[in-house]
Amino acid sequence: MTLLNYVPILDATIATGAAVTALAPMQDVTDVCFMTTIAEYGCPDYFFTEYLRVHETSRPEKHILKAITENTTGRPIFAQMLGESIPDLVRTAHLLSHYPIAGIDLNMGCPAPKIYRKNVGGGLLRDPDKIDRILGELRSAIAGRFTVKMRIGFEDTTNFDRILASIDRHQIDLLSLHGRTVKEMYHGTVHYDLIAHAVSRLRCPVLANGNVTSAATALEILNFTKAGGVSIGRSAIRNPWIFKQIRQALAGETVEVVTLGQVRDYIDRLYRMPKLQATVSRVSRMKMYLNFIGQGVDPAGIFLKEMRKARTETELFAVCDRELLTHPDRVFAENPYPGLWARPGCEG
Numbered sequence: 001m002t003l004l005n006y007v008p009i010l011d012a013t014i015a016t017g018a019a020v021t022a023l024a025p026m027q028d029v030t031d032v033c034f035m036t037t038i039a040e041y042g043c044p045d046y047f048f049t050e051y052l053r054v055h056e057t058s059r060p061e062k063h064i065l066k067a068i069t070e071n072t073t074g075r076p077i078f079a080q081m082l083g084e085s086i087p088d089l090v091r092t093a094h095l096l097s098h099y100p101i102a103g104i105d106l107n108m109g110c111p112a113p114k115i116y117r118k119n120v121g122g123g124l125l126r127d128p129d130k131i132d133r134i135l136g137e138l139r140s141a142i143a144g145r146f147t148v149k150m151r152i153g154f155e156d157t158t159n160f161d162r163i164l165a166s167i168d169r170h171q172i173d174l175l176s177l178h179g180r181t182v183k184e185m186y187h188g189t190v191h192y193d194l195i196a197h198a199v200s201r202l203r204c205p206v207l208a209n210g211n212v213t214s215a216a217t218a219l220e221i222l223n224f225t226k227a228g229g230v231s232i233g234r235s236a237i238r239n240p241w242i243f244k245q246i247r248q249a250l251a252g253e254t255v256e257v258v259t260l261g262q263v264r265d266y267i268d269r270l271y272r273m274p275k276l277q278a279t280v281s282r283v284s285r286m287k288m289y290l291n292f293i294g295q296g297v298d299p300a301g302i303f304l305k306e307m308r309k310a311r312t313e314t315e316l317f318a319v320c321d322r323e324l325l326t327h328p329d330r331v332f333a334e335n336p337y338p339g340l341w342a343r344p345g346c347e348g
């Protein structure tokens, strides 16, 4: 196998000024089954694997590598690493280079305390000197694309400019930037002004990340930040049509409207995913997806409330049929309804 499939569209597309889209990595969500499923509704330009943990005894997790080896979407995928040990990151980058990947991505944003306490993921943002060393060593070790995904800081943005300078100095190929600090987790304001700042500061393309919830918001964010594209996580679970809709909006075409009937079909498609079928707790797994989907079904959150109460598959699908197929031509909201939150794992 050749070392890293070079991805010319990254440069070519950005050089033409056309924005690109990416599915943001989401642990335990963006596996090969999910990638294949959403590709049927309008594929993103790029995929990223969920993070591969890197430490002294680690080997790239087989189930995550499947997203690379079984990727039939026709779109390139970056392999993401999470770690802080330079020899082990370099060793893993060499191992990954034997796979058909678009490049290697380093996670510097994960906000989970059990992760950042080990000084990996978002925890690295507290130590810009360490980041500089990691980026330098990995840049020398990686012959192909080397990209970074990060947040704007840990507690505040004190280190932001120093880290941007390292990214520029070590010629990182692409930055996905979530416009929140680690402490801001996943809610509240996204600091798009700081994404705009990174765009103006860096030579590499930047993907704006954080609350890109619809084609309209993607256009607003792209206009405001001048980013080279958008990276979308949770809204792609809710609305897998989003990547196609963004391309339509960028081309000045009418953006396709999605109906509740189409969403009901999408739910069936998720249910048929082999990984879901192989899961013992299919109901709770389906509820994870439905927590996101439900944000666009009805403004009062009745679907979400009823769905969370379901105990069996029969009950769950009865709720889906009742709330989505009574008026199948009704429009599925473009953006999440205000006040409706996805709370996977908090049913009942």
Ligand SMILES: Cc1cc2nc3c(=O)[nH]c(=O)nc-3n(C[C@H](O)[C@H](O)[C@H](O)COP(=O)(O)O)c2cc1C
Pocket (backbone or CB within 6 Å): 024, 025, 026, 027, 028, 029, 049, 050, 051, 080, 107, 109, 110, 149, 178, 186, 209, 210, 211, 212, 231, 232, 233, 234, 235
């Ligand atoms: C369930 C879940 C898992 C995530 N796992 C990862 C991960 O493995 N690597 C990573 O860089 N970011 C991960 N993230 C962060 C997302 O990639 C993204 O930065 C964040 O959700 C903000 O984008 P959004 O508003 O479009 O969801 C995860 C987010 C969620 C919700």
